[in-house]
Amino acid sequence: MAQKDIQVRHASIINKLNTGKYTFREIQQYIAQVGEIQGYQLNTSPKTFKRDRQDILSLYRIDIQCHKPTNRYFISIGDSAQLNDRLLDALNILNSVNTSVGLEPCFDLEARARSGTEFIVEILYAIRQRRQFELYYQSYWDEVSTLRITHPYFIKEYKNRWYLVAKDVIKAEVRTYALDRIKEVSVSKLKFIYPEGVSATSYFKKSFGIITGNDSPVEEVVLSFEFHQGMYIKSLPLHKSQQIVSDTHEGLIVKLSVQLTFDFEMHLLSYGETVNVLRPEGLRKRMRERLEKALKAYQ
DSSP: OOHHHHHHHHHHHHHHHTTOOEEHHHHHHHHHHHHHHHTOOOOOOHHHHHHHHHHHHHHHOOEEEEETTTTEEEEEOOTTHHHHHHHHHHHHHHHHHHHHTTSSOOOOOOOOOOOSGGGHHHHHHHHHHTEEEEEEEOOTTOSSOEEEEEEEEEEEEETTEEEEEEEETTTTEEEEEEGGGEEEEEEEEEEOOOOTTOOHHHHTSSOSSSOOOTTOOOEEEEEEEOHHHHHHHHHSOSSTTOEEEEEETTEEEEEEEEOOOHHHHHHHHTTGGGEEEEEOHHHHHHHHHHHHHHHHHTO
């Protein structure tokens, strides 16, 4: 069977089970419906479904189990639920793009530079094997790329871009490298000792984006959003620490605990007149000064 047929079947199974528990017959009917819509002849036998479950576990780390008393299948939610969702998103988009080939364009994609994801395999291998990772990196301020010898720790995504957080061996400090600025890579045979207590979650716990405030204190930030913008903020929180203080027709007030880094302030500015910083006073003052400078640029 063609690989694209298998991908469509996998995505169909996961999508169906993401909404509840279903019998094999119900899953089979759903797969057939998806196949009809997308122009595939998808016939699923119990043997094929068993193999699909094994492949889905192996490829996407999504465990499909069966509730024996009712013979209904379901997805066992684990620690990788967020990663599973992202993998499924990518799979659904790929399937949709494949389906639209030869038809009128169904996607209006943003023009953007290479993302650097072509090096993901080497990076993940170096991280998992605790191998020294060498890369030629060209920052926005450099005309040529230079060799960086690193101990890779983890990968971070921020605003649809990917970053490698690693220790620069020569400078003996942890740095963040944009994957789209990496030109060449190689995995060394040299091993390194991964520091205890370091993880992607803990490293960025206090910060907003990819800029960490190092030893900067975490401050309680209170923000007021106008009603319509508040609806968006509730559906997509600014930070993991976000809590709702007040939610009325007058607007939304939230508080969060975060380091006041440059990228956090820039993000607040993107909301324009729909946000008002209530606390802390220092941040409120800086935001006012930035807005006054912006206004002068238009005078």
